Amino acid sequence: MSHATTEDTATTGTAPEKSVAPKKKAALSEGKRAERKLGWLLCAPAALTMIAVTGWPILYSLLLSMQRFDLKFPDRTEWIWFDNYVTVLSNPYWWNAVWVTVLLTVVTVAVELVLGMALALIMHRALVGRGIVRTTTLIPYGIVTVVAAFSWRFAWTPGTGYLAEALGGEPVLTEKIPALLVVGLAEIWKTTPFMALLLMAGLALVPDDLLKAAAMDGASGWQRFIKITVPIMKPAILVALLFRTLDAFRIFDNLFVLTAGSQGTSSVSMLTYNNLIKGLNLGIGSTMSVLIFIMVAVIAFVFIKLFGTAAPGSDDGGKR
Amino acid sequence: MAEIVLDKVSKRYPDGALAVQEVNLEIADGEFIILVGPSGCGKSTTLNMIAGLEDITEGELRIGGQRVNEKAPKDRDIAMVFQSYALYPHMTVKENMAFPLRLAKVDNATVERKVSEAAEILDLTQHLERKPSNLSGGQRQRVAMGRAIVRNPKAFLMDEPLSNLDAKLRVQMRTSVSRLQKQLGTTTVYVTHDQTEAMTLGDRVVVMRGGVVQQIGAPQFLYEHPANLFVAGFIGSPSMNFVPATLENGSLRSVLGDCTLTDRVRQLVEGADAPREVIMGIRPEHFEDAALVDAAVLAAGGKFTSQVDVLESMGSDKYAYFNLTGEQAASAELQELAADAGSDDVPGDGISLVTRLSSASGAVEGASADIWFDADKVQLFDPSSGRNLTYTER
Numbered sequence: 001m002s003h004a005t006t007e008d009t010a011t012t013g014t015a016p017e018k019s020v021a022p023k024k025k026a027a028l029s030e031g032k033r034a035e036r037k038l039g040w041l042l043c044a045p046a047a048l049t050m051i052a053v054t055g056w057p058i059l060y061s062l063l064l065s066m067q068r069f070d071l072k073f074p075d076r077t078e079w080i081w082f083d084n085y086v087t088v089l090s091n092p093y094w095w096n097a098v099w100v101t102v103l104l105t106v107v108t109v110a111v112e113l114v115l116g117m118a119l120a121l122i123m124h125r126a127l128v129g130r131g132i133v134r135t136t137t138l139i140p141y142g143i144v145t146v147v148a149a150f151s152w153r154f155a156w157t158p159g160t161g162y163l164a165e166a167l168g169g170e171p172v173l174t175e176k177i178p179a180l181l182v183v184g185l186a187e188i189w190k191t192t193p194f195m196a197l198l199l200m201a202g203l204a205l206v207p208d209d210l211l212k213a214a215a216m217d218g219a220s221g222w223q224r225f226i227k228i229t230v231p232i233m234k235p236a237i238l239v240a241l242l243f244r245t246l247d248a249f250r251i252f253d254n255l256f257v258l259t260a261g262s263q264g265t266s267s268v269s270m271l272t273y274n275n276l277i278k279g280l281n282l283g284i285g286s287t288m289s290v291l292i293f294i295m296v297a298v299i300a301f302v303f304i305k306l307f308g309t310a311a312p313g314s315d316d317g318g319k320r
Numbered sequence: 321m322a323e324i325v326l327d328k329v330s331k332r333y334p335d336g337a338l339a340v341q342e343v344n345l346e347i348a349d350g351e352f353i354i355l356v357g358p359s360g361c362g363k364s365t366t367l368n369m370i371a372g373l374e375d376i377t378e379g380e381l382r383i384g385g386q387r388v389n390e391k392a393p394k395d396r397d398i399a400m401v402f403q404s405y406a407l408y409p410h411m412t413v414k415e416n417m418a419f420p421l422r423l424a425k426v427d428n429a430t431v432e433r434k435v436s437e438a439a440e441i442l443d444l445t446q447h448l449e450r451k452p453s454n455l456s457g458g459q460r461q462r463v464a465m466g467r468a469i470v471r472n473p474k475a476f477l478m479d480e481p482l483s484n485l486d487a488k489l490r491v492q493m494r495t496s497v498s499r500l501q502k503q504l505g506t507t508t509v510y511v512t513h514d515q516t517e518a519m520t521l522g523d524r525v526v527v528m529r530g531g532v533v534q535q536i537g538a539p540q541f542l543y544e545h546p547a548n549l550f551v552a553g554f555i556g557s558p559s560m561n562f563v564p565a566t567l568e569n570g571s572l573r574s575v576l577g578d579c580t581l582t583d584r585v586r587q588l589v590e591g592a593d594a595p596r597e598v599i600m601g602i603r604p605e606h607f608e609d610a611a612l613v614d615a616a617v618l619a620a621g622g623k624f625t626s627q628v629d630v631l632e633s634m635g636s637d638k639y640a641y642f643n644l645t646g647e648q649a650a651s652a653e654l655q656e657l658a659a660d661a662g663s664d665d666v667p668g669d670g671i672s673l674v675t676r677l678s679s680a681s682g683a684v685e686g687a688s689a690d691i692w693f694d695a696d697k698v699q700l701f702d703p704s705s706g707r708n709l710t711y712t713e714r
């Protein structure tokens with residue numbers, strides 16, 4: 001492209017400055033346009049696939065959510081616009097599920113952040129057996145969630161489970177608060193390694209020299225962590241929190257296996273599943289899906305716009 | 321402010337590498353001392369042990385008369401300037417410089433005053449609110465200095481603080497570092513691999529090689545009285561010429577012509593129990609165009625005739641380069657120096673020689689010239705041990 005431009009100016013070298021300038025500009029923008037077109041072409045397959053597998057289902061859910069559409073009574077299907085939303089939003093089961101989900105999300109993500117950071121620091125600083133430490137830490141994350149959930153369920157089942165026996169044979173999974181505690185524990189056990197991995201990548205961003213300099217400046221270990229390490233790895237922390245919050249908000253498999261949503265332990269995803277798949281009520285189920293979609297979008301928006309989380313892989317990731 | 325004493329300090333890294341070996345060094349209060357040597361010789365390790373960033377394997381480190389081996393860096397009251405500057409990217413220049421004071425819980429008014437004083441000295445006043453990423457290399461370097469000087473530490477440690485700057489700025493900053501140190505009078509240990517920095521900055525220079533201290537002394541003393549081949553070759557630019565030579569009842573035989581040893585040199589050589597085959601070292605400025613030397617003086621030196629390979633006229637004097645046929649002086653030290661300078665794989669055999677002649681010399685590039693050297697300025701080295709056979713304390 002620059003080659004073309006120089007040739008251009010060379011041939012019109014004798015012409016006055018004025019006529020050269022626009023010509024140069026035209027050549028430049030022409031090249032740019034071709035580049036842009038190529039860019040679109042290269043994006044197209046991915047964009048079309050995304051539209052087909054996510055865009056359309058979202059739109060379809062929106063359409064379903066505005067109809068009375070129950071497969072048990074297919075001939076009563078009709079457009080009722082926002083009536084489904086009124087039904088869902090005035091339903092105490094829905095609000096219970098929302099609070100259960102929010103509670104589980106906030107508590108598990110907070111605990112995972114603290115534990116994950118501790119694990120990341122251990123893995124980052126480990127002098128001996130670094131490989132072993134990392135591998136053992138990752139085991140929970142490597143197990144299929146459903147399988148892990150079943151092992152938790154058996155462990156908590158009175159008569160067979162070692163954890164239940166250890167606590168005196170109480171059927172903890174049959175009461176709301178203890179059951180939620182167990183679900184939270186299973187979630188934390190399962191995904192802390194993921195948090196730790198993301199945070200460890202962030203720790204690697206902190207240059208050793210800075211920590212040495214801070215030590216020379218008189219900072220204790222804790223001060224170095226709070227005043228140097230955390231601010232510098234803040235982008236990585238925010239990304240880890242964003243990923244985990246979005247994930248935790250959609251909690252399903254652990255709940256499905258451990259309590260199946262009984263005793264008011266349903267999360268929003270659980271409730272949606274029960275209405276949509278089990279109850280075959282496409283209208284109400286879709287309304288719930290749309291509401292979950294909106295809540296997740298709001299979480300992402302808050303993280304990215306208010307906390308300034310850089311999208312992973314974007315240019316200014318890590319810089320402020 | 322305090323004196324720093326290293327008493328047989330050694331460092332062995334966990335992987336078994338012995339990086340520093342029995343370093344003995346007494347740094348006086350207010351002294352500016354330079355650790356110099358090729359890269360990998362243990363300068364940074366030594367500095368980090370003084371800082372407390374590396375544990376001392378053996379020996380004792382005393383600051384102000386007190387053993388500090390077990391003290392954490394933050395309790396040693398020492399400031400350090402890093403090669404990478406190690407500025408905190410999330411803090412402004414002001415916050416960077418105030419950081420050590422804030423940690424020391426100094427009150428706000430004092431922090432403001434000290435930071436603005438330091439900024440004044442370092443010409444950073446108009447950059448105080450900027451982030452390090454928006455500063456030039458020279459400005460970042462000054463912020464790093466500023467962060468070190470704000471809290472009046474007992475000592476400054478600097479690890480190649482100027483080596484990330486471009487050549488011109490480096491020379492400028494060299495003078496300001498020197499001025500700053502004189503002004504503050506704070507004990508300073510400065511690490512560099514650049515012998516020019518070592519010669520121009522320090523009160524005393526410590527030359528290291530492979531974790532072992534080779535010689536400690538004032539720059540001029542090291543230049544005139546190197547203890548061994550390594551120091552002789554490392555200090556000075558252009559560096560000393562080395563030629564294999566044979567000692568034969570009071571005279572010295574080499575490709576530079578035969579010469580009679582002066583009484584001074586002969587006594588030293590006899591006292592040192594010299595072998596027959598030696599390496600003769602002679603600095604470029606101890607050569608002269610034979611035509612410009614008095615007949616009486618001419619006899620007190622050696623003379624050779626050779627074709628001038630390259631002639632560089634500097635105005636005040638001329639550098640004449642020669643390429644003489646013959647074996648190069650061979651020793652482990654010289655090989656290491658060549659490797660460090662990156663000249664070990666420069667093609668060409670024979671002995672290359674750099675001479676500095678006065679500007680009145682009529683030497684012409686490509687033509688033959690008669691060159692004389694001063695026999696009293698010759699230094700002789702033992703090729704096997706590298707020891708200077710003509711070493712004197714004065």
Ligand SMILES: Nc1ncnc2c1ncn2[C@@H]1O[C@H](COP(=O)(O)OP(=O)(O)O)[C@@H](O)[C@H]1O
Pocket residue numbers: 333334335337338339357358359360361362363364365366
């Ligand atoms: N953390 C370390 N672990 C093992 N060996 C090291 C470590 N740091 C430095 N070394 C070795 O110690 C020697 C001295 O290193 P260093 O003090 O950094 O040299 P210099 O600063 O003079 O270039 C080198 O051979 C280097 O490879």
Ligand SMILES: [Mg+2]
Pocket residue numbers: 363364365
């Ligand atoms: Mg170094």
